[in-house]
Amino acid sequence: MDYVKRILDIVVNQNKWRRYECLNLVASENVISPLAEKVYLSDFMSRYNEHNAESHYQGTKFAMEIEYVVKKIFEEKFNTDKIEIRPLSGGLANLIVYRSILKPGDTFISPKLTAGGHVSSTRYGVAGVLSLAEIPMFFDSDEMTVDVDKTVELINNVRPKLIMFGRSVILFPEPIKEIKNEIDPKIKIVYDAAHVFGLIWGGKFQDPLDEGADIITTSTHKTFPGPQGGAIIARSDIDEKIWRKLEFTTFPGVVYNHHIHRFPALGITALEMNEFGKEYAEQVISNAKALAEGLFNYGFNVLCPHKRFTASHQVLIDVRELDGGRKVATKLEENNIIVTKIALPWDSDKDATGNPSGIRIGVQEMTRWGMRESEMKYIAELFHEILNENKSVRDKVVEFRKGFREIRYCFKVERYEDYLARLFGGF
Ligand SMILES: Cc1ncc(COP(=O)(O)O)c(C=O)c1O
Known part of the structure; x- marks a missing residue:
């Protein structure tokens, strides 16, 4: 076994899959700027x-x-x-x-x-x-x-x-x-x-x-x-x-x-947030509301409809009727949509790592990849196809991600090319 090649393959596979082919909707993750x-x-x-x-x-x-x-x-x-x-x-x-x-x-x-x-x-x-x-x-x-x-x-x-x-x-x-x-x-x-x-x-x-x-x-x-x-x-x-x-x-x-x-x-991130943080945070919250509303309209049991669902980057769905958070998160992952199974307030501590009632969706990363309200509506449709209609949408997700490969709300690397050329040599 050539372990060097294996390690390099793993990294290439990770980059290709999670960075470019998935809808990354884990609420605790993000992507750093170029x-x-x-x-x-x-x-x-x-x-x-x-x-x-x-x-x-x-x-x-x-x-x-x-x-x-x-x-x-x-x-x-x-x-x-x-x-x-x-x-x-x-x-x-x-x-x-x-x-x-x-x-x-x-x-x-x-x-x-x-x-x-x-x-x-x-x-x-x-x-x-x-x-x-x-x-x-x-x-x-x-x-x-x-x-x-x-x-x-x-x-x-x-x-x-x-x-x-x-x-x-x-x-x-x-x-x-x-x-x-x-x-x-x-x-x-x-x-x-x-x-x-x-x-x-x-x-x-x-x-x-x-x-x-x-x-x-x-x-x-x-x-x-x-x-x-x-x-x-x-x-x-x-x-x-x-x-x-x-x-x-x-x-x-x-x-x-x-x-x-x-x-x-x-x-660098802090300075980017000083410059673009307000616009980014506004879009994140607006996207979360749009996704929640889209999912709700497809019949999902999204929490807090009476409060416009959310004021953060997160959307919560009670998926007990769809066999629980573990099953739903796994099914979404098979379609390149990555979310987290999550305990909801009525669950026991044991459920948290077992099959809890909910899934938690975070829209912050896909917002940084340039998605807005209309893309959130499309993501809701993909959830509907996977979870309500039992369709496979993996290829559609890969195709959809091709339109979102540039990170927003950050400085342009080209502005600093002369410095970057000096980072490893060329001093
Ligand atoms: C509220 C809260 N505090 C602390 C942590 C731990 O953060 P870290 O993973 O940076 O240790 C998490 C992780 O998800 C969290 O959600």
């Missing part, structure tokens, strides 16, 4: 940096500079100097925040797993690893939002040190302000923006820090279309002791080399 992709592969990929105030390595002057510059872009966007971009993922960002504020044995309040809470905020994930006990906040599954009155009562009874908002299944903004106004101001409010960070950056979802959150944790690669990684953003007036603990939990706590090669791509 310019960000160009600078992702650089000498930084092979280097180390570990630092608090000073680097503990030699040869890091540019590694320190790129981190400084990217943090500066984030600082200017969020109006705070409390930015941490070293966490390698959103889950790790959550771990760092929990560890900095809570002690083993503490309880905190977070979204229930089957109401879209991320596993890192439950006993099965980071919270369990840190010996924390989560108490789920109350959720209204008709409205697909937090039940504010019951949750305020819960918080005022439990008096936790920390409440976590934000979820993996998220159609509508979280009621941060409503809850903040009714609880002890000393309770720290954290917002896990992993899914909606791009919509927040574009100013089209909610503004957690302005509404009363103390800290945002996030991934940098879902609706925010950057390289895979994590970040933490805190209010500028957060207790210095907490921020210092957070930095020390990051390093030397849990992140050593922080994979510096992410930073040029992260910076």
